[in-house]
Amino acid sequence: MQRYTGREMWDVDECQSPRMGSVILGVDGGASNTVCVCIPAAMPFNDPLPVLSRTVAGCSNHNSVGEERARETLDRVMTQALLKARRRRSNVCAVCLAVAGVNHPLDQQRMLDWLRELFPSHVKLFVENDAVAALASGTMGKLHGCVLIAGTGTIAYGFTSDGREARAAGAGPVLGDWGSGYGIAAQALTAVVRAYDGRGPETDLTNNILDFLGLASPDELIGWTYEDQSWARIADLLPVVVQSAEGGDEVANKILHNSVGELASSVKAVVQRLELGGDDGKYPFPLVMVGKVLEANNRWDIGKEVIDCVTKNYSGAYPIHPKVEPAVGAALLAWNAIARELDGDIQTVQ
Amino acid sequence: MQRYTGREMWDVDECQSPRMGSVILGVDGGASNTVCVCIPAAMPFNDPLPVLSRTVAGCSNHNSVGEERARETLDRVMTQALLKARRRRSNVCAVCLAVAGVNHPLDQQRMLDWLRELFPSHVKLFVENDAVAALASGTMGKLHGCVLIAGTGTIAYGFTSDGREARAAGAGPVLGDWGSGYGIAAQALTAVVRAYDGRGPETDLTNNILDFLGLASPDELIGWTYEDQSWARIADLLPVVVQSAEGGDEVANKILHNSVGELASSVKAVVQRLELGGDDGKYPFPLVMVGKVLEANNRWDIGKEVIDCVTKNYSGAYPIHPKVEPAVGAALLAWNAIARELDGDIQTVQ
Numbered sequence: 001m002q003r004y005t006g007r008e009m010w011d012v013d014e015c016q017s018p019r020m021g022s023v024i025l026g027v028d029g030g031a032s033n034t035v036c037v038c039i040p041a042a043m044p045f046n047d048p049l050p051v052l053s054r055t056v057a058g059c060s061n062h063n064s065v066g067e068e069r070a071r072e073t074l075d076r077v078m079t080q081a082l083l084k085a086r087r088r089r090s091n092v093c094a095v096c097l098a099v100a101g102v103n104h105p106l107d108q109q110r111m112l113d114w115l116r117e118l119f120p121s122h123v124k125l126f127v128e129n130d131a132v133a134a135l136a137s138g139t140m141g142k143l144h145g146c147v148l149i150a151g152t153g154t155i156a157y158g159f160t161s162d163g164r165e166a167r168a169a170g171a172g173p174v175l176g177d178w179g180s181g182y183g184i185a186a187q188a189l190t191a192v193v194r195a196y197d198g199r200g201p202e203t204d205l206t207n208n209i210l211d212f213l214g215l216a217s218p219d220e221l222i223g224w225t226y227e228d229q230s231w232a233r234i235a236d237l238l239p240v241v242v243q244s245a246e247g248g249d250e251v252a253n254k255i256l257h258n259s260v261g262e263l264a265s266s267v268k269a270v271v272q273r274l275e276l277g278g279d280d281g282k283y284p285f286p287l288v289m290v291g292k293v294l295e296a297n298n299r300w301d302i303g304k305e306v307i308d309c310v311t312k313n314y315s316g317a318y319p320i321h322p323k324v325e326p327a328v329g330a331a332l333l334a335w336n337a338i339a340r341e342l343d344g345d346i347q348t349v350q
Numbered sequence: 351m352q353r354y355t356g357r358e359m360w361d362v363d364e365c366q367s368p369r370m371g372s373v374i375l376g377v378d379g380g381a382s383n384t385v386c387v388c389i390p391a392a393m394p395f396n397d398p399l400p401v402l403s404r405t406v407a408g409c410s411n412h413n414s415v416g417e418e419r420a421r422e423t424l425d426r427v428m429t430q431a432l433l434k435a436r437r438r439r440s441n442v443c444a445v446c447l448a449v450a451g452v453n454h455p456l457d458q459q460r461m462l463d464w465l466r467e468l469f470p471s472h473v474k475l476f477v478e479n480d481a482v483a484a485l486a487s488g489t490m491g492k493l494h495g496c497v498l499i500a501g502t503g504t505i506a507y508g509f510t511s512d513g514r515e516a517r518a519a520g521a522g523p524v525l526g527d528w529g530s531g532y533g534i535a536a537q538a539l540t541a542v543v544r545a546y547d548g549r550g551p552e553t554d555l556t557n558n559i560l561d562f563l564g565l566a567s568p569d570e571l572i573g574w575t576y577e578d579q580s581w582a583r584i585a586d587l588l589p590v591v592v593q594s595a596e597g598g599d600e601v602a603n604k605i606l607h608n609s610v611g612e613l614a615s616s617v618k619a620v621v622q623r624l625e626l627g628g629d630d631g632k633y634p635f636p637l638v639m640v641g642k643v644l645e646a647n648n649r650w651d652i653g654k655e656v657i658d659c660v661t662k663n664y665s666g667a668y669p670i671h672p673k674v675e676p677a678v679g680a681a682l683l684a685w686n687a688i689a690r691e692l693d694g695d696i697q698t699v700q
Contacts, residue, residue, distance in 0.1 A: 063572070063573075063576035064576075101576075103569065103572045103573065104569050104570060104572070104573055106573070107573065166547075166548075167547060168547040168548060168549055169543075169547065169549070171540075171543045171571075171572050171575075172572065172575070172576060173524075174523075174536055174539070174540075174575050174576070174579070174584070175536070175539055175540050175543045175571070175572065175575060176536075176537075176540030176543065176544065186524055186525070186526075187526075189524070189525055190521075190524075190525050190526030193519075193521045193525045193526065194526065197516075197517060197518035197519065197616075197619055197620075198516075198518060198619035198620075198622060198623055199518055199519070199615050199616060199619045219453065219454050220454060221521075221525070222413070222453045222454070222521050222522065222525065223413075223453065223454055223456070223457065225521075225522070225524050225525060226413035226414075226451075226522060226524070229524070234524070265549050266547075266549060269547055269548035269549045270547075270548075272548060273548055
């Protein structure tokens with residue numbers, strides 16, 4: 001079998017009709033990794049959805065890894081997904097790139113311009129914040145309600161049925177995303193340093209984190225922290241914090257309780273601005289919960305605490321834990337947007 | 351005049367007696383920049399001190415800019431100081447490198463090994479955290495008392511007369527140095543984002559920071575923040591926060607009050623561990639105050655508030671605002687360490 005990789009692949013001749021075996025690429029680029037799925041454009045809405053291929057690469061948030069590395073990662077993950085699905089660029093009829101770090105129309109335009117260099121003009125291109133795909137993953141492509149993502153990073157994002165949107169948080173660790181996996185872990189590391197130098201109370205986090213990292217002393221934590229400032233690497237300490245809290249450590253419990261407050265406040269800010277709960281807060285709307293901070297199947301259930309906190313004010317919020325991943329949500333978004341055209345045309349080809 | 355730059359300079363033959371015109375290099379590497387001074391080894395203790403040359407370069411904290419760039423900066427700043435003082439490597443009898451990011455004996459050893467490659471074996475080498483030089487700058491080379499640095503970063507560092515030492519904070523922005531210029535500025539940026547997305551109260555910081563940065567909307571702050579994550583660049587927002595607080599903004603005032611508490615708690619942790627204040631806290635000890643957060647000549651005087659907060663518990667603390675800069679403190683440290691040898695020998699040569 002002839003293999004194409006990277007640029008080579010994008011440069012092959014369009015040897016097939018763009019309508020034969022057409023596919024949609026959905027990409028979810030979070031703070032930890034990037035997932036691409038390839039689904040048939042003429043997809044009947046089955047359960048489970050017919051995902052032709054799925055590929056994974058590293059972080060593609062340009063704010064975290066820089067623009068060049070982000071693009072390399074996105075290029076690679078899409079190339080590999082097409083290879084794995086035995087499709088070519090010419091089979092692609094739509095791409096939805098939903099990536100963390102798209103916070104401004106300029107970010108969106110820059111990404112669209114770059115995508116346009118990779119795909120010919122008939123291919124529909126969509127660029128969104130990764131939160132939008134996460135919402136779509138819970139609502140099967142419909143943009144209505146609020147999504148809360150709390151993985152390495154965190155963001156709340158909402159849409160009304162008539163297309164208004166709002167977001168809260170998602171500004172990264174420097175700008176106070178304290179409920180994120182990174183935020184929780186950084187607060188735990190800080191608590192260890194404070195206990196060590198006498199500014200804060202003793203905590204089980206010290207031994208638990210040092211054991212987890214194989215370090216001998218809190219002195220070594222500073223070097224460990226700065227030798228590689230990848231947000232995902234810091235966020236990987238989350239389970240240690242949860243276990244310490246479950247073990248009764250007060251400092252760890254306080255960090256988790258604060259994080260619940262932060263995450264709930266992001267959701268409430270979005271819901272309030274969009275009036276998703278109606279006049280009395282009782283109007284029903286989906287609250288899609290995504291990310292390892294919320295999904296962890298622990299006794300200390302951060303996601304459940306956040307829902308309890310939100311529903312005190314907005315009893316109409318109904319939580320959804322999506323069955324499909326955000327990358328599929330991204331693909332569904334693109335699918336919805338081109339569905340009408342496809343209905344009358346492509347579906348008859350396959 | 352023949353010019354030597356960088357490596358070339360270190361490689362020249364030792365054409366002079368090492369005792370003729372001997373000099374000491376003192377280097378202060380903080381989070382924002384690196385200063386090197388060259389002083390005569392056979393220096394009489396005049397006021398002002400006879401500084402032969404002074405050079406400045408960028409940040410040399412390896413945790414912030416990486417080891418390679420840190421070394422390049424240190425190499426360059428020392429080379430230029432010698433050139434400016436019309437001295438050569440063979441004139442150097444001692445070097446004291448006091449740099450932020452030296453937090454562990456391994457950091458110290460790595461830096462010493464590298465310095466040893468630059469200087470022959472008879473040159474006395476000292477590597478310390480930059481806080482140690484800052485203390486020495488306030489006590490004319492004597493290591494006793496506590497220093498609080500709050501510039502881009504922050505650390506408290508103390509010594510007893512019998513050589514015990516302790517530190518607090520200085521663990522960088524990920525690990526909670528909230529009283530630093532960076533910490534204050536990051537909290538202010540966070541407050542702007544929170545006000546904008548509805549999680550926090552309105553604040554004058556929004557307009558004041560956007561005006562200062564020439565940005566049109568808080569949306570643009572995320573891009574601005576992550577396009578260059580240099581700690582010093584963020585910390586440059588400090589005056590805007592102070593002005594906003596002086597203008598009566600509650601959010602800015604709260605950030606500054608919290609920072610005072612953080613900085614005072616670092617000092618108290620060190621003083622308590624070293625028992626610098628004696629049994630009743632009244633025993634006198636120098637409290638050396640260094641850095642732009644503490645020196646700012648504003649109505650909102652952070653340094654004064656910190657001193658007030660510390661002296662409530664330790665009335666013996668007497669604040670010193672050094673007349674010489676930390677780089678001179680570094681040179682004085684080295685001078686003190688070799689003084690006995692020099693007294694009997696080199697001073698007679700000059």
